[in-house]
Amino acid sequence: MASNLSVTFTGLRFENPFLLASAPPTESDTNIMRAFDAGWGGVVTKTIGLHPVANVAGPKTKFLRASVDSPRLSMQKQAGTALHSSWNWELISDKPLDWWVPRISRIKQAHPTRILVASIMAGSGSDEELSHWQRLAAACQDEGADALELNLSCPHMDRKDMGSNIGKDTELISIVTQAVKEVATVPVWAKLTPSTTDIVVEARAAFLGGADAVTSSNTFPSLPLIDAETLEFEVNVDGYVSSGGLGGPAILPLSLAKMAQLAQAFPDKAFSGIGGVADFTLALNYFLLGCGTVQVCTAAMLDHAIGPNVITKLTSGMHEAMERHGWASVEAFRGSRRDRVVAHSKIRRPDAGSYRGGYDAEGYAASRAST
Numbered sequence: 001m002a003s004n005l006s007v008t009f010t011g012l013r014f015e016n017p018f019l020l021a022s023a024p025p026t027e028s029d030t031n032i033m034r035a036f037d038a039g040w041g042g043v044v045t046k047t048i049g050l051h052p053v054a055n056v057a058g059p060k061t062k063f064l065r066a067s068v069d070s071p072r073l074s075m076q077k078q079a080g081t082a083l084h085s086s087w088n089w090e091l092i093s094d095k096p097l098d099w100w101v102p103r104i105s106r107i108k109q110a111h112p113t114r115i116l117v118a119s120i121m122a123g124s125g126s127d128e129e130l131s132h133w134q135r136l137a138a139a140c141q142d143e144g145a146d147a148l149e150l151n152l153s154c155p156h157m158d159r160k161d162m163g164s165n166i167g168k169d170t171e172l173i174s175i176v177t178q179a180v181k182e183v184a185t186v187p188v189w190a191k192l193t194p195s196t197t198d199i200v201v202e203a204r205a206a207f208l209g210g211a212d213a214v215t216s217s218n219t220f221p222s223l224p225l226i227d228a229e230t231l232e233f234e235v236n237v238d239g240y241v242s243s244g245g246l247g248g249p250a251i252l253p254l255s256l257a258k259m260a261q262l263a264q265a266f267p268d269k270a271f272s273g274i275g276g277v278a279d280f281t282l283a284l285n286y287f288l289l290g291c292g293t294v295q296v297c298t299a300a301m302l303d304h305a306i307g308p309n310v311i312t313k314l315t316s317g318m319h320e321a322m323e324r325h326g327w328a329s330v331e332a333f334r335g336s337r338r339d340r341v342v343a344h345s346k347i348r349r350p351d352a353g354s355y356r357g358g359y360d361a362e363g364y365a366a367s368r369a370s371t
């Protein structure tokens, strides 16, 4: 008998716990319908906003590849390379809310059992911007969106009152989340930025504002490399570049470190893990730390735009692992490695008896340096 991949996350039933993350794979109704046909349990739409969106005059996303037999890292396509990461400076959806509204409704009518999450974004710092968040939330849920994901994390917005600039300010996180919760009739997920000192602080602010789940990670702030021959950034417009976001395999360990912090600080809260997932062996990391769902972007972009082979690998890998380990459902293994992440001093030393966590016998770190 095939194992049961279904999960209940923030009160919503998913046929499987895998979602396409908010990004180019989810930028249109045709893509989203194809994604559901391919088997994704859920989809988070490309972020929808009310302000005008104008992307840069050049490529918005490129992929960095590592050579197998040299230290070379480059965005140039070459044989014998493996994917290292994606780099992008794409803004949110350039389609207006009016474009999205009828499409959300059509997608839900065609796929009533699949979970459609609307990613939304507005500004901050004024009542008018807060009302934009509420307008976006109401419009999407009225058309049938099953949940809302607040984009508090885009690392390269052209406006300072948006994206990760909200996600770095605990007060704004709480205010925005609370404003959306005031009108929300569906679960609200807060997608946080990984580029802060301690993500637990921002997650607490989101939960205080009423968030039903936290999603992490968005891309990490980064620059493309400079080509050693041309001395130009591998992505640039007229020779200029600005900070963009790193995704894909390179960020998986970084994102896991954030998720371990989150899951340990809030063991009873819901988390959706993102970053570097391409098959079930990678997704498993997030589940073992405590996530209830996992989202994918970069791997799907490179697989027929919406990841038909990626979702097949995720679900077949999950079936296979559940059968091999005898797991009846995700709850049988979710969070089972969360408490294996401990302080450095708690890791066993060869001579455990005389080890005092880096301190000397008196219990303090006396300076041995001669003065």
Ligand SMILES: Cc1cc2nc3c(=O)[nH]c(=O)nc-3n(C[C@H](O)[C@H](O)[C@H](O)COP(=O)(O)O)c2cc1C
Pocket (backbone or CB within 6 Å): 021, 022, 023, 024, 046, 047, 060, 061, 086, 087, 088, 090, 091, 092, 093, 119, 151, 154, 191, 217, 218, 219, 246, 247, 248, 249, 251, 274, 275, 276, 277, 295, 296, 297, 298, 299
């Ligand atoms: C080209 C591109 C566009 C993205 N646009 C959005 C967006 O509109 N909203 C959002 O919340 N995240 C956006 N993301 C971030 C992804 O949803 C995801 O968090 C990130 O890429 C990490 O996942 P990955 O390692 O599977 O790529 C974008 C990522 C890429 C590569």
